[in-house]
Amino acid sequence: MQRFAYGCAANVGEALVEGGAPDTVFLAGGTELLNWLRLGIAKPARIIDISRLDGLIGVTRLPDGGLRIGALTRLNDVALDEHVSRDYPVLSEAILKSASAQLRNLATIGGNPLQKTRCGYFRAEDTLPRTAYLA
């Protein structure tokens, strides 16, 4: 894993300002990023930990009857939320079929759409560095 500089964002504003710098990525649940780092397909110079930012976690009912789901809400918390499981059961069931309980306790709903396809052949134009196998 290439060395990186790690920082923890105190608030959304700070995260956005610092996130605009080159070679900088965000860390939320980390369930994708850590594997990309180990594979060598991500080599950021800086990692901004946004996992503790306020105001981005939780499921709340909206006046029109919909739901607002904070991007940093962990997958298990989204799936097991009473509003989600009662009113949007497909979302709940789809989440609960994903990964594992341990990963769903880390992974965030906002990070989930940012997954890279897992198949190594699909990513073949980014060849895996040989050292990934020797690690």
Added chain:
Amino acid sequence: MEFRSQASVALRVNGRPREVVVDTRTTLLDLLREHLDLTGAKKGCNFGECGACTVHLNGRRVNGCMVLAASVEGGEVTTIEGLAENGELHPVQQAFIDHDAFQCGFCTPGQVMSAVALLREGHARCPAEIREWKSGNLCRCASYPQIVSAVAAAASNARGG
């Protein structure tokens, strides 16, 4: 915001305050195994897929290999070494022995930590639910039937049945 490639991480592990200086690439798993000599959590795949590194972080079961140690600042970690209290095995540990739920034992710490959390979550209402919610813990020796029995028994005992 300060960016560092080395970080001092203060956390509680098995009830004790610990402080370690680590390269920020260090995972929670490596912090436990390499820096705190808590080798109970195992490095099975180092990719988040086998569950042998399952520990409790702030009350939830997670794969230690999928967490950067630096992001655990101020957190509370429980490992397999922290389960038995006053020399007495945790009921789940006892159930694993009673139901012959391990062969080589390599996956076992992760299985037990995962099971303890699963019981707390209330996801042991039937064998099918146990299997589904323990799907993040692989066992190459295929002790799965005995593991399910052990977890079911521990759940039943906890219910007073």
